[in-house]
Amino acid sequence: MILCDCHDHSWFSFDAVSNIDEMCRGAASAGVRILALTEHYDYDDRGGERHYGLRHARRMEEMKLAKAAWADRLELLCGIEIGQPHLDPERSRRFVSEGGFDVVIGSLHDLRPGRDLYRDFDYSSLAVCDAVYAQFFDEAEEMLEACDFDVFGHFDYPLRMMEKSVPEGSMLRWKERMLPFLKRLAQSGKALEINTSGVRRWLGRPGGEAWLLDAYRQSGGRRISVGSDAHRGRDVGTGIEAAYRQLLRSGFDSVTVYRGRRPEQISIR
Numbered sequence: 001m002i003l004c005d006c007h008d009h010s011w012f013s014f015d016a017v018s019n020i021d022e023m024c025r026g027a028a029s030a031g032v033r034i035l036a037l038t039e040h041y042d043y044d045d046r047g048g049e050r051h052y053g054l055r056h057a058r059r060m061e062e063m064k065l066a067k068a069a070w071a072d073r074l075e076l077l078c079g080i081e082i083g084q085p086h087l088d089p090e091r092s093r094r095f096v097s098e099g100g101f102d103v104v105i106g107s108l109h110d111l112r113p114g115r116d117l118y119r120d121f122d123y124s125s126l127a128v129c130d131a132v133y134a135q136f137f138d139e140a141e142e143m144l145e146a147c148d149f150d151v152f153g154h155f156d157y158p159l160r161m162m163e164k165s166v167p168e169g170s171m172l173r174w175k176e177r178m179l180p181f182l183k184r185l186a187q188s189g190k191a192l193e194i195n196t197s198g199v200r201r202w203l204g205r206p207g208g209e210a211w212l213l214d215a216y217r218q219s220g221g222r223r224i225s226v227g228s229d230a231h232r233g234r235d236v237g238t239g240i241e242a243a244y245r246q247l248l249r250s251g252f253d254s255v256t257v258y259r260g261r262r263p264e265q266i267s268i269r
């Protein structure tokens with residue numbers, strides 16, 4: 001079994017603390033063999049041009065050195081997590097095509113108009129939770145249509161903040177809205193991400209609930225990317241094996257890894 005952790009942040013992301021070498025060390029000590037560093041680039045004032053854009057060239061240099069230094073222990077892949085690319089599809093297409101990335105994760109950290117999913121909603125109200133997820137999947141589908149990326153990141157990102165209102169920690173409440181999204185994702189050929197950061201949070205497990213994995217599979221979805229969303233070295237690899245177990249139970253025997261933006265299936269048996 002090859003542990004692949006394909007969603008991680010070094011300090012080239014505005015909110016992370018470890019350098020590339022520390023992320024690699026974390027990966028190696030967790031038994032991770034394939035590590036994708038997917039730094040934040042958001043289409044808002046948070047982590048796009050102002051943070052990442054200014055450091056892209058230096059980051060690519062350091063990645064090249066780290067790739068060589070760790071080559072006998074680890075395959076290091078160079079990714080990016082673009083937030084809200086549908087706010088400027090043309091610009092994000094250009095950025096992605098010129099970036100030289102192995103993998104591009106498309107994510108929603110904000111909802112229109114510029115509302116931060118972390119900060120700007122009162123999740124103690126179930127009505128707010130429902131409204132957030134209604135809009136979340138609308139914008140996610142817009143991204144699928146308009147934007148160039150490989151993996152749809154953490155569908156359960158808002159759920160992270162709903163501990164009080166949705167203590168069961170399940171997407172089941174929004175099943176009816178999520179099913180058509182999963183179908184469109186499967187048809188798009190882009191990968192579903194199982195984000196394992198829930199293991200480190202109140203959720204206590206990765207996001208791969210059986211019903212949604214089954215639905216994705218039944219719609220023809222075969223591409224699954226797994227990532228811990230670690231923002232420091234010691235979190236790399238957490239929950240990856242638990243996600244693999246969820247996947248195996250739902251009939252998936254491989255995960256998808258992107259090299260030079262080309263998908264390849266890696267066995268999880």
Ligand SMILES: [Zn+2]
Nearest residue numbers: 009013015040
């Ligand atoms: Zn982050």
Ligand SMILES: [Zn+2]
Nearest residue numbers: 081107153154
């Ligand atoms: Zn994210």
